Amino acid sequence: GQNIDQPTEMTATEGAIVQINCTYQTSGFNGLFWYQQHAGEAPTFLSYNVLDGLEEKGRFSSFLSRSKGYSYLLLKELQMKDSASYLCAVSPLGTPLVFGKGTRLSVIA
Amino acid sequence: DTAVSQTPKYLVTQMGNDKSIKCEQNLGHDTMYWYKQDSKKFLKIMFSYNNKELIINETVPNRFSPKSPDKAHLNLHINSLELGDSAVYFCASSQAHKSYEQYFGPGTRLTVT
Numbered sequence: 001g002q003n004i005d006q007p008t009e010m011t012a013t014e015g016a017i018v019q020i021n022c023t024y025q026t027s028g029f030n031g032l033f034w035y036q037q038h039a040g041e042a043p044t045f046l047s048y049n050v051l052d053g054l055e056e057k058g059r060f061s062s063f064l065s066r067s068k069g070y071s072y073l074l075l076k077e078l079q080m081k082d083s084a085s086y087l088c089a090v091s092p093l094g095t096p097l098v099f100g101k102g103t104r105l106s107v108i109a
Numbered sequence: 110d111t112a113v114s115q116t117p118k119y120l121v122t123q124m125g126n127d128k129s130i131k132c133e134q135n136l137g138h139d140t141m142y143w144y145k146q147d148s149k150k151f152l153k154i155m156f157s158y159n160n161k162e163l164i165i166n167e168t169v170p171n172r173f174s175p176k177s178p179d180k181a182h183l184n185l186h187i188n189s190l191e192l193g194d195s196a197v198y199f200c201a202s203s204q205a206h207k208s209y210e211q212y213f214g215p216g217t218r219l220t221v222t
Contacts, residue, residue, distance in 0.1 A: 030209075033210075043211075044213070045209075091208065091209055096142060096154050096164060096208060097208065098154070099153070101151050102151075102152070104150075
């Protein structure tokens with residue numbers, strides 16, 4: 001089966017850096033993905049890791065360690081508009097994406 | 110132009126009714142999906158469909174059925190609606206070889222009374 005864990009809520013200050021962790025157990029692995037979902041809106045794709053290491057994309061970076069079943073999403077220079085839920089998702093072999101329950105990030109002034 | 114669209118945006122109906130939600134994508138994708146997001150914001154896959162294969166999440170009741178008239182459309186039909194069906198339903202699409210990069214529709218908020 002699949003299991004994905006991430007913190008339910010986090011709060012961070014505008015301009016700061018925040019790291020959102022995700023651990024997973026899957027039967028087979030085709031990659032780990034992060035999505036952003038603002039309240040009342042649809043999820044949007046942020047990043048994709050299939051190999052170990054850090055993938056950087058502007059203010060957002062995502063890290064993967066397959067041996068540890070661990071990923072994190074790093075958000076730098078936080079802005080108020082970054083307040084959203086961040087969903088960790090994995091792609092087990094032969095099946096569609098499985099999403100975690102999401103981490104609700106609140107950015108405060 | 111809207112990439113993935115769903116209708117209706119809001120749907121309020123009574124228990125026992127049958128309803129459909131429509132989804133259309135103009136991205137030329139070959140795979141479409143239906144997700145259910147409950148009140149706790151847990152996003153769960155219901156169906157994955159391309160012209161070759163339908164993958165059904167085994168936890169989805171058979172009252173739910175996807176219907177695809179063509180590659181650009183995947184509608185969701187729900188029979189005998191129950192209170193627990195109240196949720197936001199998202200349609201999404203992707204290229205088959207890039208299933209991780211899914212484009213979501215705006216969602217349909219279904220309320221069963």
